[in-house]
Amino acid sequence: MPIKYIPYYPNTVEGQAILDNITRTQRVLRYRENDKVYDRIKRGMPYYEVETLETVGEQSENLVIRGECISACAYLKEKGIKVDLVYIDPPFASGADYAKKVYLRRNPKLAEKFAAAEQEMDIDELKAFEEKMYGDIWQKEDYLNWMYENLLAIKSIMSETASIYVHLDSNIGHYVKILMDEVFGQDNFLNEIIWHYENKFKFEFTTSFNRDTETIFLYRKNQEHIFKHIKIPVKNKRMQNEVTWDKERGKMVTKKDADGNVIYYQSEDKIVGTLWNIARLNSMAKERQDYEYATQKPESLLERIINASSNEGLTVVDFFGGSGVTAKVSNDLGRKFIHVDIGINSIQTVRDRLKESKANFQILEIKDGVSLFRNPQQTMDKLATLIPGLQKGVKGISNFWFGAITESKIGIVPVYVPNLLNTQEKVLDIPTINTIINQELQNLEVNAKKVILYYIDIDDQKALEKFIKDNNATEMEVELKDLKNLLHDVVIEDIIDFKTTKTKDGYETEIIKFISDRLIQKINEFNQKGNLQSVAKGKTFNPISISEGGLELIELIAVDCQNIEEQWHSTTEIKIDKLGYVIKDGVKTKEFWDGKIISDKKPLRIKVRNISGDETIKAIE
Structure with missing residues (x-):
């Protein structure tokens, strides 16, 4: 709320x-x-x-x-x-739909072998699967x-x-x-x-001109606004006439000498207008982030x-x-x-x-209730499997409803779920309830005795329940359910097995095993789909496999030597890029991760981020 x-x-x-x-x-x-x-x-x-x-x-x-x-x-x-x-x-x-590629990292033991052989990581050999970021x-x-x-x-x-x-x-x-x-x-x-x-x-087989432009609208809030003209260099110097402001005429005019001749100068740049010729980022651009946002701007x-x-x-x-x-x-x-x-x-x-x-x-x-999975799109995709007995595309149920379940005693029960991608549907309020009971309930083509309405936020539950009681002209029961309760019950944290050892220079924390049920499920889905597609084409499919320790599923490790709870403080951290190289405390290196993280002080808790972005924090005893 x-x-x-x-x-x-x-x-x-x-x-x-x-x-x-x-x-x-x-x-x-x-x-x-x-x-x-x-x-x-x-x-x-x-x-x-x-x-x-x-x-x-x-x-x-x-x-x-x-x-x-x-x-x-x-x-x-x-x-x-x-x-x-x-x-x-x-x-x-x-x-x-926009997706990102999720790359498995190199197993630290395999990375050591590459380092010993002085071999570069080949990006074509990397194993990856796609995850939808947003629709x-x-x-x-x-x-x-x-x-x-x-x-x-x-x-x-x-x-x-x-x-x-x-x-x-x-x-x-x-x-x-x-x-x-x-x-x-x-x-x-x-x-x-x-x-x-x-x-x-550019493609030659399209039936219209190739699209290679986008539009940016510029508005100011008030008449007085900040603006400075931008100049860019030109390839060849050119002669440009000088201009000056004419107060009487209220505009810029060409500048002339005492004899009335236009004054010129050699220009090495020009003022930018409204056509911006700027290359977009290709897939190999250095600016590209690991997650490869398809719409990333230069x-x-x-x-x-x-x-x-x-x-x-x-x-x-x-x-x-x-x-x-x-x-x-x-x-x-x-x-x-x-x-x-x-x-x-x-x-x-x-x-x-x-x-x-x-x-x-x-x-x-x-804390608005929608950040339950990595993003609202993934939450929506997951919901269909989380509501027990939910069926999609039930005859007589319009697209307004998320689906329906069947209860043994009362039959078909339509289920409403707010679209988490749409702010307008996040709060269950009287206008929404009014639409449901005075329109959607009337339009149902099935003989339903009950409907279930899930919500993320609810405006005033007592007022809503009274409104339903006073205005529901049907005999259908309207049950309100908090969607957050359903989602929180199924969020499973990753499992981290680690040990911390005191050394002569400080402390060493070693990750022994990492298990992510969500990622394993995703990889299994990828392998099953890939195998079916390969069989259909008569090809051999090379599935994604992970080691027993599962360290290939880790993207970032950090330790907090300052706080045991509340706000996180990264005393030191290691990020592994998709080629297996270590970025230590924001500094890129050509080193490979060895499965450990070193700290000068005793770590109080550890944070591990998997390759899809889920983070797990554990206290260190």
Whole structure:
């Protein structure tokens, strides 16, 4: 449950655009449940409990936040934190699923043999499987309502001189621009920037032109905003006419000498316009993170944005932070940064990336109930197997319902589960209940005596139960269930077998065995699928196998010699990259991991992160 709701603005209703003020926006967002969006905005942004997980380096104002955009904005607003530049690269409503490759690490004993033979690791030999990171599967109207609420929340924490860059594509960008005209005002629209990447491979067999551009909309919050023109070098020097400001005419004019001749000079650079020719990252780019975010943007793109619209010492935020490009570049350019993302892999990737850059920051987690697995997409994928007896695609049950179960005494029971990818469905409230009992119950084509409604958050359970009792015209029983209870019951921690030994120089902790049921299940699924596909093609399948010790499943090991509980402090840590090389306390080496971690002081607890991002912390006796 949220601690409270925080208004987007001092007076949200009067004078603030909320869906019904501009006819065009009504058309863009028109659908049968628009009143729910209006009600949520009137209620305000949900403010949840926030836990500090770790402080990296010295205390600073830089933040890495695991949570959704709206709840992160609520936290920032509650703490009085204003941001000076926003860059967001949200899902594009493209209908695509995005996956990352998960690489098994080298067994430390095998890595020792490679080192002895002075052999390089061959990336083609690495074993890997894919895991879905998030699904960009949206109904257009749902996506636009979600974006509308996000934009309102973001605007509420922008400083008076702030700007926002929204990165989209041709699939949804023109719709979002209409929303931005309403939220920020048409007068505050500055540019439509076209990012062109020439290095995208072009196919000859397509039936339309190959897409090699994306769109970035630039808006300011107010008339007074930070902006500096960016100059880039040109290959060949050229003659350029000088210009000057004509006060009387109120515009720039060509500069002339006393005889009226145009004054020229040799130019070695040019001012950047709205067509940005910047290469996109290919699969082998050095900037690529281990998790290989398919949509990772090049640092040069963010450098241009941050240099143009912020000054040193100001705060830059990315609410869909992904691989952490915005935070990393902001830190490099002397800006403060806030990185927000819902996925644990994003938080871990940017944490390790910023640590390598010697950045100082805090890691916070918003306790909003959706961070139960690595990301909401994986939670949704898992739910179908967690609800006992759930069947999908039951005849007479619409897509509104997650599925149905069959109880021996009462028959078919439809089951509702909120879509954790959609903020709008996270809170079970009266508008949602009203839709269910006055519409969805009436539309059921099965003779159901009962329905089950799962929730992550519930607005006011007593008020909801009274509303159901007073307004349910059917004889169906409506049972409310907390989804968090179901999910917490099935989360199984990884098993770590280790021993700590006192040495003459300090302490040595050795990992003897590592078992991850979740990863083993994932690998087994990969092997079964691969074997079936290979048999069908008449080929031999080479399955992924792990050693008895299972150390190939480990990505990071850290020990805390300072705290026995609460906020984690990494006294020393070792990360193993996908080639098996060690990154020790953020410094890359060409050493292989030997299964141990050394500390000067006695470790109080140990943290192990597996290759998919699950972290387990154990006390050291």
